[in-house]
Amino acid sequence: MPYSSPQQDNLAQRRVAFWFVAPALALIVLFFFLPVLVGLLLSVTDFDIYALADAQQSRYVGLENYRRLLEAPLFWTALKNTLYFVAVGGPLSLAVSLIAALLVNHPLACCKPLFRSALFLPVVTTLVAMAVVWRYLYHPRYGFLNYALSWFGVSPIDWLGDPDWAMPAIMLLAIWKNFGFNMIIFVAGLQNIPSRLYEAAALDGAGEWQQFRHITLPLLAPTFLFVTVVTLIGYFQLFGEPYVMTQGGPSNATLSVVLLMFQEGFKWWNMGFAAAVAVVLFVLILAGTWLQLRLRRT
Amino acid sequence: MWRWMQTLLVNGALLLGAALTLFPLLWMLSVSLMPAMDSTQIPPPLLPDSPTLEHYKVLFERLKLGRYVLNSVGVALAVTALSLLLNSMAGYAFAKLRFPGREWIFQALVASMVLPAQIAMLPLFLMLKQFGLVNSYGGLIVPGMASIFGIFLIRQYALSIPNSLLDAARVDGAGEFRIYWSVVLPLLKPILVTLAIFTFLGCWNDFMWPLILLADQDLYTLPVALANLMGEHAQDTEMMMAGSVLTIAPVLLMFLLLQKYYIDGLMLGGVKE
Numbered sequence: 001m002p003y004s005s006p007q008q009d010n011l012a013q014r015r016v017a018f019w020f021v022a023p024a025l026a027l028i029v030l031f032f033f034l035p036v037l038v039g040l041l042l043s044v045t046d047f048d049i050y051a052l053a054d055a056q057q058s059r060y061v062g063l064e065n066y067r068r069l070l071e072a073p074l075f076w077t078a079l080k081n082t083l084y085f086v087a088v089g090g091p092l093s094l095a096v097s098l099i100a101a102l103l104v105n106h107p108l109a110c111c112k113p114l115f116r117s118a119l120f121l122p123v124v125t126t127l128v129a130m131a132v133v134w135r136y137l138y139h140p141r142y143g144f145l146n147y148a149l150s151w152f153g154v155s156p157i158d159w160l161g162d163p164d165w166a167m168p169a170i171m172l173l174a175i176w177k178n179f180g181f182n183m184i185i186f187v188a189g190l191q192n193i194p195s196r197l198y199e200a201a202a203l204d205g206a207g208e209w210q211q212f213r214h215i216t217l218p219l220l221a222p223t224f225l226f227v228t229v230v231t232l233i234g235y236f237q238l239f240g241e242p243y244v245m246t247q248g249g250p251s252n253a254t255l256s257v258v259l260l261m262f263q264e265g266f267k268w269w270n271m272g273f274a275a276a277v278a279v280v281l282f283v284l285i286l287a288g289t290w291l292q293l294r295l296r297r298t
Numbered sequence: 299m300w301r302w303m304q305t306l307l308v309n310g311a312l313l314l315g316a317a318l319t320l321f322p323l324l325w326m327l328s329v330s331l332m333p334a335m336d337s338t339q340i341p342p343p344l345l346p347d348s349p350t351l352e353h354y355k356v357l358f359e360r361l362k363l364g365r366y367v368l369n370s371v372g373v374a375l376a377v378t379a380l381s382l383l384l385n386s387m388a389g390y391a392f393a394k395l396r397f398p399g400r401e402w403i404f405q406a407l408v409a410s411m412v413l414p415a416q417i418a419m420l421p422l423f424l425m426l427k428q429f430g431l432v433n434s435y436g437g438l439i440v441p442g443m444a445s446i447f448g449i450f451l452i453r454q455y456a457l458s459i460p461n462s463l464l465d466a467a468r469v470d471g472a473g474e475f476r477i478y479w480s481v482v483l484p485l486l487k488p489i490l491v492t493l494a495i496f497t498f499l500g501c502w503n504d505f506m507w508p509l510i511l512l513a514d515q516d517l518y519t520l521p522v523a524l525a526n527l528m529g530e531h532a533q534d535t536e537m538m539m540a541g542s543v544l545t546i547a548p549v550l551l552m553f554l555l556l557q558k559y560y561i562d563g564l565m566l567g568g569v570k571e
Contacts, residue, residue, distance in 0.1 A: 002482040013395055016474040019404075020391035024384040024444035028407070031422060031441040036413055038421035052424075103312050108305045117557060118316040123324065123559075124553040126503045129542035132528055133326045136535055142327065142338045176319065181564070188565035237414055240505050244525050258416055258506075265420050266510050278417040289412055 014165070052269055065276035067261040072141035075277070077252045078260040081167060085256065086235045087289070093231060095222075096179040101186030102216075116187070120180035127177065134173045135160065138245075160246050163253035165245035170241045170254055178234070182227045189223030225296050232288045236281060257281050323546075330354075330539035337535045353540035362433045363544060365516065365568055366523040371548075373519060374501040377442040378494050383442045386490060389452025390482050394464060395474075404453070407446045416506075423510060438519070442501060448493055454566065455489040456482070494564030495556050502549050520545045 008134035043065055046052075053057035069075050103109060104116050122130070137145050146156045159169040191217065201211050238256040242248050248255035248263075257277060265274030329337045330353060334344040357363040391397070392404050421495075422441060423432065431437035461481065467477045483490070505521045513517055518526065524541050531537055553560060 010396065013474070014397045017391045017395035017400075018399035020387045020395060020474075021397070024388035024449060025403070027384065027441075027444040027559055028446060029560070031425075032413075032418055032446075033410070034562055035418035035421035035425065038425075039417050042421055042424075052427075053376070099461055100315060103308060103315065106308045108301075108308045110309055115312045116561075117554070119319050120557075120561075121550065121553070122319060124503075124549050125546045126505075126506050126521050126524075126542075126549065128525050129326075129545040130322065132524060132542050133322050133540050135528075136329070136337070136539070137322060137325070142342060142535075144342050147340070149343055176322070180319075184561055184564050186318065233412060233414065237416060239416075243509075244506075244528060261416060261420075262506070262510070266423075271420050271424070275420050278414075278420060282414055282417045285412060285414055 041276050043279050045272045047272040049269035065273050069276050078255045078257045082257045085238050089174055090231050090235045093175045093179055097182035098186055100183040105187050105190045122177045123180040127240040128244050131241055135245050138169055163250050164248055166253045185227055189220050193219045229289050229292050233285055236285050326539045326542050330543045332536050334536055353537040366518050366520045370520040374498050376439045377501045378497045380443045381497055386447030386452050389449045390456045392453040393456035411446055433513045451493055456546045459485055491559040495560045499549050
């Protein structure tokens with residue numbers, strides 16, 4: 001063995017490397033890449049509950065599913081709701097994360113690890129359990145939220161029963177549950193900014209706001225991009241909150257794209273149609289990510 | 299004087315934020331200990347007058363929650379152990395072993411992290427149905443045995459292992475698997491703990507996939523069982539709170555004990571481009 005040539009070593013290592021990589025790659029190809037491709041194929045068939053028993057029952061229908069999708073009012077409702085959730089909930093969530101990170105990372109803040117953990121706790125909780133809890137917080141009669149608002153003279157709101165309030169209520173839960181994740185990443189980004197930059201700026205007489213505007217924000221830009229993309233991808237996949245709290249109601253005000261896919265696919269077994277919904281979701285996420293990268297470059 | 303005010307402002311805001319963040323969790327715990335119907339009062343009581351564990355008892359004795367706890371623990375442990383092994387092998391190979399296609403395969407894996415899992419779900423369900431894995435623990439465990447994120451995380455960390463160390467072991471006559479097992483794995487320990495927490499939490503908290511896959515109540519994981527209970531017992535607020543406490547208590551405990559690893563891993567994943 002000690003006398004083997006470099007070429008033989010390389011060959012041996014290649015062979016070994018194959019066995020290191022193969023199990024994980026095979027699983028990922030079989031259970032992720034292949035299904036993604038099959039999903040594209042599925043979306044151009046009329047695969048339904050009869051095909052579930054016998055796949056021969058399904059036929060190629062071209063873009064028929066997509067045509068039906070564009071004509072289905074329910075799809076437009078789901079799309080509108082999801083975009084509303086992403087466009088309003090996403091930036092709000094980012095703002096809360098950034099403010100929390102600035103506070104937790106502030107030189108004057110005490111007990112930093114304690115506050116950091118406390119603010120992070122909701123991230124590790126189980127969504128379904130917290131949706132159950134928040135449903136109760138939102139109860140029109142006995143919920144704590146309306147009780148707390150009554151101190152300020154706000155009359156009771158039927159949070160989950162009023163089509164205008166249901167989506168904001170779901171956003172509030174989502175922001176509460178998720179902001180800690182981005183907060184931690186912002187903190188990491190903030191800590192990577194060299195402190196001598198602030199010292200130099202302070203010497204030049206820059207105030208707190210000017211330091212934030214001219215040092216913190218520009219140097220945080222890469223972190224901001226990462227966090228925005230991750231949040232965008234996550235928020236497009238809204239499902240658990242409306243499934244548990246509202247089942248998509250009232251009057252479809254919280255029906256999301258993924259919830260529509262779930263209902264069409266696994267409740268009504270219109271799998272061809274549901275696959276088309278999934279493809280649209282993917283295109284949306286891709287377009288959103290691309291737009292982010294594009295905007296940031298200019 | 300100005301500094302004193304600022305300190306007060308920053309810490310006051312943090313205190314308020316922490317209170318708002320923790321309130322739903324603390325209230326859930328408090329209500330879970332109230333006797334039935336106590337929570338439907340105005341104003342809502344903050345603390346139970348006479349704390350009771352009756353809802354927890356009902357959950358375990360009458361509603362068989364113990365079964366769902368075991369299901370969740372078993373599935374999450376199996377996925378964590380198996381994926382730790384497979385992801386660490388692959389991640390190490392992508393960082394340190396030479397093979398043709400290494401770079402482009404890795405790039406392709408990273409790029410495909412933007413693919414949402416939902417697009418794979420319908421065909422995956424049909425495939426697993428062919429394999430007879432629908433409505434089984436296997437259907438929950440097998441697709442989770444390898445993850446792109448896991449490979450990525452291990453690879454980033456393994457890059458810092460010095461090549462000289464591996465070469466020294468090779469000169470001493472150790473085989474590649476021996477090197478992986480006795481040299482590399484011990485060095486990867488911190489990131490393995492991190493990945494273990496991520497995987498366990500992700501698996502424990504997962505809702506959509508078990509909801510799709512499982513039809514048999516006896517196989518339900520906790521989140522699916524809880525959502526199902528919600529359908530039947532929505533009015534038993536105190537009991538639903540007790541069920542929620544039981545669902546999140548294990549992961550909360552795990553996070554509090556191992557948070558250093560979790561947060562370090564999050565920072566590693568977030569800062570590295």
